[in-house]
Amino acid sequence: MKRTALDQTALKVSGLYKSFEGINVLRGVHFTVNRGEVVALLGDNGAGKSTLVQCLAGLTQPDQGKIQVGQIERTICTPSASYQAGIAVVHQDLALVQGLSVVENLFLNREILHQHRVLKLLGWLDKKAMARKAKKLLQRLGMPLININAPVNTLSGGQKQAVAIIRAVYAGAEIIVMDEPTAALGAEQCARLVTLIRLLSSQGIAIILISHNLQQVDTLCDRAVILFQGQSVADVAIDEVSQAQLLGYMNGIELGIAQAS
Numbered sequence: 302m303k304r305t306a307l308d309q310t311a312l313k314v315s316g317l318y319k320s321f322e323g324i325n326v327l328r329g330v331h332f333t334v335n336r337g338e339v340v341a342l343l344g345d346n347g348a349g350k351s352t353l354v355q356c357l358a359g360l361t362q363p364d365q366g367k368i369q370v371g372q373i374e375r376t377i378c379t380p381s382a383s384y385q386a387g388i389a390v391v392h393q394d395l396a397l398v399q400g401l402s403v404v405e406n407l408f409l410n411r412e413i414l415h416q417h418r419v420l421k422l423l424g425w426l427d428k429k430a431m432a433r434k435a436k437k438l439l440q441r442l443g444m445p446l447i448n449i450n451a452p453v454n455t456l457s458g459g460q461k462q463a464v465a466i467i468r469a470v471y472a473g474a475e476i477i478v479m480d481e482p483t484a485a486l487g488a489e490q491c492a493r494l495v496t497l498i499r500l501l502s503s504q505g506i507a508i509i510l511i512s513h514n515l516q517q518v519d520t521l522c523d524r525a526v527i528l529f530q531g532q533s534v535a536d537v538a539i540d541e542v543s544q545a546q547l548l549g550y551m552n553g554i555e556l557g558i559a560q561a562s
């Protein structure tokens with residue numbers, strides 16, 4: 302293990318099935334992620350990763366199966382139900398509002414109202430409090446150089462990722478799912494994101510990382526769950542497998558299902 306994950310379940314997925322127009326896309330997905338763990342979700346193209354993430358994000362509903370967050374079984378039928386359950390999915394397109402500033406994005410739909418009774422009734426925002434809190438959050442999560450007043454469309458790709466992730470943390474996410482978070486980043490930005498992921502994990506947040514970059518999975522993740530043709534076929538400690546074995550699981554060879562070409 303790369304670090305001490307807490308021995309407490311953050312997420313448990315059991316027996317998830319999903320079909321689209323008669324095609325069985327998920328055919329029995331089971332895995333658990335503990336608090337503070339970084340777990341890679343691996344699988345070849347079409348293995349069912351995005352469909353699984355859509356189920357976690359409340360964008361589609363499984364036909365069968367259970368999703369448990371902490372000790373509570375959840376029905377995640379909308380994106381807001383997913384968020385309320387403590388799951389945040391940071392997609393490649395990030396869902397930030399481009400014209401708004403960093404601080405406005407961080408507090409979007411969670412604005413801090415003015416403390417003064419009358420101003421609060423009028424819906425006035427406490428911009429100073431939000432600025433203070435935003436600076437503190439960015440500092441705590443190792444991103445003090447991000448200008449909180451900059452429109453997010455002026456930030457680098459890595460900074461945008463960081464803002465989206467920090468927004469999820471501020472909203473109380475216990476489980477953050479990241480879909481290819483470093484795909485469009487340069488080496489330095491990747492390194493910063495890796496540091497942020499490690500920091501979040503050290504604070505007990507569970508991370509599920511979808512990545513095709515096995516080198517990165519090797520350095521960053523504690524465990525990998527591998528999907529093959531819609532089934533979770535392996536759940537392995539990263540320290541105990543080689544990248545070649547991971548690839549073998551992903552293409553079915555390690556399972557004796559597919560033939561080496």
Ligand SMILES: Nc1ncnc2c1ncn2[C@@H]1O[C@H](COP(=O)(O)OP(=O)(O)OP(=O)(O)O)[C@@H](O)[C@H]1O
Nearest residue numbers: 321322324326344345346347348349350351352353
């Ligand atoms: N809405 C849909 N209707 C019909 N088929 C779908 C739908 N969504 C996904 N599929 C099919 O389900 C299978 C799994 O797709 P999914 O996108 O979940 O895989 P993936 O592992 O994320 O692949 P990739 O790495 O290429 O993104 C694919 O064969 C895909 O064509």
